[in-house]
Amino acid sequence: MSILSDVTVAARAPYSATLKAGQSMRIIDLDGQQAVDALFYNPHDPSERYSAQDTLAAQAMAGGKFYLETGAVLRSNEGRKMLTLVADSCGFHDTNAGACSCESNTVRFGHETRFMHACRENFLVELAKYGMGKRDLVSNVNFFMNVPIRPNGELTVDDGVSKPGGYVELRAEMDVLVLISNCPQVNNPCNGFNPTPIRIIIADK
Amino acid sequence: MPDLDQLTPEQYRTRYLALQEAARARAAATPALPAGMDALPPERIHKTASIPAGWYLALRLKRFDTIRIGNPAGTPGAALFLWNADDTSERYNAGDTVKLQWTTRLTTGRVLFSDMGRVLASITADSGAGHDSIIGPNSPAQTAGRNGRDNLRLAAAKFGLTRQDLGPALSLFSKIATDDAGRFHYLGGPPAGAVVTLRAEQNLLVALSNTPHALSPIQEATGPIDIAIAHTPPGPDDLCRHFTEEAVRGFVNTDEVFSA
Numbered sequence: 512m513s514i515l516s517d518v519t520v521a522a523r524a525p526y527s528a529t530l531k532a533g534q535s536m537r538i539i540d541l542d543g544q545q546a547v548d549a550l551f552y553n554p555h556d557p558s559e560r561y562s563a564q565d566t567l568a569a570q571a572m573a574g575g576k577f578y579l580e581t582g583a584v585l586r587s588n589e590g591r592k593m594l595t596l597v598a599d600s601c602g603f604h605d606t607n608a609g610a611c612s613c614e615s616n617t618v619r620f621g622h623e624t625r626f627m628h629a630c631r632e633n634f635l636v637e638l639a640k641y642g643m644g645k646r647d648l649v650s651n652v653n654f655f656m657n658v659p660i661r662p663n664g665e666l667t668v669d670d671g672v673s674k675p676g677g678y679v680e681l682r683a684e685m686d687v688l689v690l691i692s693n694c695p696q697v698n699n700p701c702n703g704f705n706p707t708p709i710r711i712i713i714a715d716k
Numbered sequence: 717m718p719d720l721d722q723l724t725p726e727q728y729r730t731r732y733l734a735l736q737e738a739a740r741a742r743a744a745a746t747p748a749l750p751a752g753m754d755a756l757p758p759e760r761i762h763k764t765a766s767i768p769a770g771w772y773l774a775l776r777l778k779r780f781d782t783i784r785i786g787n788p789a790g791t792p793g794a795a796l797f798l799w800n801a802d803d804t805s806e807r808y809n810a811g812d813t814v815k816l817q818w819t820t821r822l823t824t825g826r827v828l829f830s831d832m833g834r835v836l837a838s839i840t841a842d843s844g845a846g847h848d849s850i851i852g853p854n855s856p857a858q859t860a861g862r863n864g865r866d867n868l869r870l871a872a873a874k875f876g877l878t879r880q881d882l883g884p885a886l887s888l889f890s891k892i893a894t895d896d897a898g899r900f901h902y903l904g905g906p907p908a909g910a911v912v913t914l915r916a917e918q919n920l921l922v923a924l925s926n927t928p929h930a931l932s933p934i935q936e937a938t939g940p941i942d943i944a945i946a947h948t949p950p951g952p953d954d955l956c957r958h959f960t961e962e963a964v965r966g967f968v969n970t971d972e973v974f975s976a
Contacts, residue, residue, distance in 0.1 A: 558878065558879050558880045559879075562884070563810075563811075563884055564810075564850075564851060564852040564853075564884045564885070564930070565855060565857065567850060567851050567900075568851050568852070568854075568855070568857065568858070568930040568931070569857060571851055571899075571900040571930075571931055572858075572930075572931070574899065575899070576894075576897070576898035576899055576900075577850065577894050577898050577899075577900060578898060588865075588879060588882070590855060590856065590857045607811060607814065607815075607820075607850055608811055608814070608815045609809065609810075609811020609812055609815060610811075612812075612831070612833070613833075614831070614832045614833030614834075614969065615809075615812045615815070615816060615829075615831075615833050616833075617833050617965060617969060618812075618816045618829070618833045618962050618965045618966045618969065619735070619815070619816050619962060620731070620735065621965070622965065622968070623720060624720055627720060627721060631831075644805070645805045645831070646805050646880050646881055647880065648831065649883045649884075650810070650811060650883060650884050660820055660850070660894045660898075661894070662893060662894060662895055662896060663743075663821075664743075664819050664820045664821035664893070665740070665743065665818060665819055665820075666814050666815060666818060666819060666820050667736060667818060668815075697720075697721070697723070697728050698720075698728060698731065698732060699732050700729065700732060703725065704724075704725035704728040704729060705725055
């Protein structure tokens with residue numbers, strides 16, 4: 512295995528990289544309780560992209576759960592395997608609650624939060640570098656984010672269970688463009704109310 | 717107003733817990749639907765149609781048109797996706813819809829949010845068959861036959877849109893729950909005669925497909941989906957516009973667009 516890239520992403524900042532099939536990405540939650548929002552695209556035709564519903568439908572048919580854990584296969588809107596979650600210290604990653612935005616913050620937390628930084632701001636800036644925009648902002652994964660769906664249907668963002676140094680590792684099953692927003696949200700517990708840096712390591716097999 | 721970027725973690729937590737408590741109180745107060753509430757005033761109905769099993773419609777709704785979607789034979793699901801007709805980059809957002817309302821149970825009184833913090837449609841009446849936006853409609857992974865994913869793409873294409881313009885969709889007439897271990901359960905197909913009515917809160921493009929939920933054991937539609945559309949502006953005491961604090965704020969954002 513050889514390390515191709517090893518970077519620290521500052522608190523609240525975006526990041527992107529393209530993985531070749533077979534390469535892996537390890538995301539390390541340096542200080543714990545930090546949500547990491549991620550989008551995935553086929554770099555050769557980005558209209559094929561990560562689909563939470565394709566991922567969860569396949570997972571549910573195999574008896575799986577409403578969240579992502581080791582062994583989870585992230586699928587595209589064509590049902591194809593994009594990445595496999597091959598290692599994980601956390602055991603719980605969300606793909607239902609989406610990414611925060613300035614606009615949704617006004618609804619969820621009040622209009623006084625309109626001008627606070629948000630994941631979709633990070634994503635739009637990063638998408639623009641690849642010639643993409645808001646139409647390309649689709650369902651995402653929230654690594655290290657604890658979003659239970661209770662039997663009564665309630666969906667909440669609860670305190671993160673990821674410990675300092677916690678990690679998740681993804682293996683690319685096809686070439687994949689990865690966009691990340693190191694979540695800046697402070698109005699719910701997804702970042703322990705204190706956004707912190709993460710480290711991202713890309714390695715060849 | 718304090719600088720919201722400078723509060724302590726304890727102050728942020730206090731704000732969040734207050735919102736959560738209010739949301740739980742609202743969920744507990746979900747109204748039972750009075751009999752007949754799903755009926756549209758017959759003299760105002762300007763369009764009716766029936767979607768055969770396995771097919772779809774691409775429809776336009778004006779703001780405050782209400783569409784009554786009926787399932788006379790209890791077919792196991794109908795896939796739905798919505799766009800703002802005046803700017804199709806604004807579209808149904810499943811994640812925001814469940815997160816902003818703190819619930820995956822979409823029924824009478826709840827609303828369907830766009831990605832822009834605005835309301836696309838309100839669920840003004842619902843017979844309670846269940847609607848799921850977590851797993852959603854079926855796709856070629858579940859059936860070799862006509863399926864929700866391809867039908868939604870076909871409907872999108874009739875508006876000049878592509879797979880880029882589709883995100884997670886809503887599967888009407890689909891009762892799903894998770895258990896304490898986090899596993900999904902399909903709680904059986906809808907009863908014959910199930911109905912849901914949606915009021916457009918913006919001018920909408922609608923993709924509606926008569927195809928099953930992804931987890932339905934029956935993967936071919938078993939009967940028609942009937943629709944009727946009437947223009948029915950909300951009254952001052954409208955349930956959906958006041959049911960939750962989140963909806964009230966969502967309607968502030970929505971009505972702003974039309975108030976110029």
